[in-house]
Amino acid sequence: MGTRKFREIVQINYERAIEVIQTGDLLFCSGTYLISEFIKKASQSDMSHVAFLFKWNGRVLVFESVEQAGVRIIPLLHYVSNYDNSGKKYKGSLYIARHEKLIDSAFDEALLSPMLGKGIDSLNQQYAQAEIMRILTRIQLGIGQRKNQNEFICSEFVDQCFQQIGIQFARGEGDFIYPEHIAADQRVFPLFELVV
Structure with missing residues (x-):
């Protein structure tokens, strides 16, 4: 389980985190x-969700694909204070990581434009109930591939976006990719755990 590298890392609060986060960083969630x-058990991982972050106009935004909404953008602040409009923080742990290609301080953020473009082009792709069941079956059985290029689970969405900048993550059997595959990638480095 590659996500062990996320255990016992430094914890920082949201105010400090938004100073450190850069566009292209990864958000990993270990939800309860x-x-x-179900996802953690099926993938034998600590991680249940993955997304990527971008900074815009002084804000940190989350590009993600979630079961109830498909591909969306939400403020990272919602994860720490108003997740799903509940008035409460996300139930679970939040981790920020960075791919080694994005660590170099000379890296030009403009090179991330194709990744952001893919994310924007994928916005608001909705799942039908049948698609959610098909995805859950794929997770449980670990087989099969997505049939529609516009329907993503979180890790498939992140992988498709990162492919736009020449980064491809390893996959499991049946060409399936879990958040674990991305978290375990040797080129992905944990930065900190985000705490309230």
């Missing part, structure tokens, strides 16, 4: 929701 626990 029912679907999160």
Whole structure:
């Protein structure tokens, strides 16, 4: 389980985190929701969700694909204070990581434009109930591939976006990719755990 590298890393609060985060950083979640626990168990991982971050106009935004909404953009602040408009923080742990290609201080953020473009082009792709069940079956059985290029689970969405800048993550059997595959990648380095 490659996500062990995320254990016992430095914890920082949201105010400090937004100073350190850069566009292209990865957000990993270890949720305690029912679907999160299912994903963690099925993938034998600590991680249940992955997304990527970008900075815009003094804000940190999350590009992600979630079961109830498909591909969306939400403020990272919602994860720490108003997740799913509940008035509460996300139930679980939040980790920020960076791919080694994005660590170099000389890296030009303009090179991330194709990744952001892919994310924007994928916005608001909705899942039908049948698609959610098909995805859950794929996770449980670890087989099959997505049939529609516009329907993503979180790790497929992140992988597709990162491919736009020449980064491809390893996959499991059946060409399937979990958040674990991205977190375990040797080129992905944990930065900190985000705490409230």
